[in-house]
Amino acid sequence: MTKQLRERVKEDQPQLVSQFEKVIRHNKLTHAYLIENQDDLITYEFSLWLAESIFCLTKEEGLPCGICVNCRRIESADFPDVNVIEPDGQTIKVDQVREIKQTFIRSGLESRKKVLIIRQAEKMTTSAANSLLKFIEEPDGMMYVFFLTTNLNKILPTIQSRCQQVYLKPVPKEGIERALELETDFSNSQIKIIAELADSKEKAVELSRDEWFNGSKETITKWFHYLTNHNALGFVFVQQYLVKIAKEKEQQFLVLDLLLVLYRFRLNEEIASQGMNQKQLTKSIELIINARQKMEANVSFQNVCEQLAWQLLH
Ligand SMILES: [Zn+2]
Structure with a gap:
């Protein structure tokens, strides 16, 4: 399952993957990424791959091997320095962030690298986001945070501005806009609005009608x-x-x-x-x-x- 998904990302996004391979080989990962794809599993897999690149014991040509004990533990969500936060009910709450902070502090944040993966980051409450951002910005922390989302528009601006943004499947806005130009006689600004609201050509055309x-x-x-x-x-x-x-x-x-x-x-x-x-x-x-x-x-x-x-x- 995991391998297949990873291959799919590679097939869909050859440029992005090779760009990241370069970043990983040169140890140039930045500390906060905001990763978007309509499929939550794709972003999750991608974030695990990034995490493996940090902890892999036997890198192959500078890339995570996927088979060493660290890589395997990360893949099965059983690695102490990689933590995942998911919504508790409808939102990701500030208490969940505090809990993770405590875990990190107990296990010695200064000395070791840590990865935090936030799934459905659009569901973070403002207080949870602020609490987390403060944590990331502590200068001596060795923390990497990957915010995952299916919809960048719903991400709090404070998070957007502090992360490097990655569109795993660049939502082809231009393609959507072109389809709308052909299908409707809407003005340019109306077309742009609909393209923002819909995540595929089909949905956009449907919405326009x-x-x-x-x-x-x-x-x-x-x-x-x-x-x-x-x-x-x-x-x-x-x-x-x-x-x-x-x-x-x-x-x-x-x-x-x-x-x-x-x-x-x-x-x-x-x-x-x-x-x-x-x-x-x-x-x-x-x-x-x-x-x-x-x-x-x-x-x-x-x-x-x-x-x-x-x-x-x-
Ligand atoms: Zn490995």
Whole structure:
């Protein structure tokens, strides 16, 4: 299973793999990576391979052998210096991070290299992420952290900015955009938005034809404008419009996902023009990601959106 997956990564991503082989041979791994692929198993396998490259006893041409005792223990999740954190319920909580810290400190962080793999990193709460980032940045630590995600858009900006980002299967955004240009007569900016929301051509085309989405995107965009202009109407808007248009769970998530994309685009513009609002927009993105996590934990759509609007307006 493991070997097959690894071969698949190699086949899919020859360039990326050879690039990493170079990095490994020269011992140039950086301390924090954010790795994206739609398939959680692929990113996990890749992160194990990176971990093996750190601990392998008998490297073959500078690469992990996959058969020594360390490599095998890492593969079977039985190696003390490689720890994995996964969501406990809907989120990864600060207590889980604290627990790992304790484990690391007890076993002597200073003297030995450690690897921490965070699966479904998009489910980290803000406090868990902050606690972990502080830990990574301690200067004498010899720690490597691999954040794994199926969706980079849902990763907290604080994590994104501190990691080197790796797209295991570069989500072919250009390909998606081209497909949409052929299939729709949407404007360029609309096409970019849909390409962000969908992770494949098929889903993008489907979304571009979705009656609910096409009927609602303007309303959601209007909400975005109220919020970013600090117009108090952004709060009552939730009850007056959003709750009425988004009745199904899937639609409700799409409301937040679209809002998130709009904020990310705004942040990118702001970064490009070296604007003054980068910090505030980053904070807003964090709040939207938190709101999404709450909805996943079954807090009602109206509560989540009203609280979010209130926070974004203040
Ligand atoms: Zn080995």
